[in-house]
Amino acid sequence: MLRTGGSEVTAVCFGAEITNPVLQFRWFLREHNQYHTIVGVINDYLFVFSFAFWRFGIGSYFLYQSMITDKIDWVVRFGGLSLYLISVVFMYSIGKFFVRKYILKMKKKKE
Numbered sequence: 001m002l003r004t005g006g007s008e009v010t011a012v013c014f015g016a017e018i019t020n021p022v023l024q025f026r027w028f029l030r031e032h033n034q035y036h037t038i039v040g041v042i043n044d045y046l047f048v049f050s051f052a053f054w055r056f057g058i059g060s061y062f063l064y065q066s067m068i069t070d071k072i073d074w075v076v077r078f079g080g081l082s083l084y085l086i087s088v089v090f091m092y093s094i095g096k097f098f099v100r101k102y103i104l105k106m107k108k109k110k111e
Contacts, residue, residue: 008066008076012083015054015062022047041102048098055087 026043029035063084066072 008062008072008080011062012059012080015059016083016087018054019047019051022050044098044101048094051094052091055084055091059084059087 022043026035026040026047029037029040029043034040063080066077066080
């Protein structure tokens with residue numbers, strides 16, 4: 001339809017779904033009562049850091065590149081920016097979970 005932005009949309013979909021297997025593995029661990037094991041802890045760390053890396057490391061670079069080029073239509077730019085803002089909200093929620101589950105518990109154990 002627009003004849004532009006196909007590779008950018010594909011990159012956004014890839015970046016949005018790259019952490020999905022780790023999130024699904026978390027559900028699998030919960031269903032089999034294995035979430036509160038060392039594997040669950042490693043999975044949580046992997047999810048949080050991979051989400052931050054893909055969405056805010058690489059995602060920020062792609063968002064910047066799509067905003068400065070003249071080759072991409074404004075609709076694709078708006079969609080990319082919208083998904084980035086949604087990622088910020090998700091990261092805030094994930095960060096709250098991570099701090100509550102791991103950082104605050106470590107401080108309580110030290111006391």
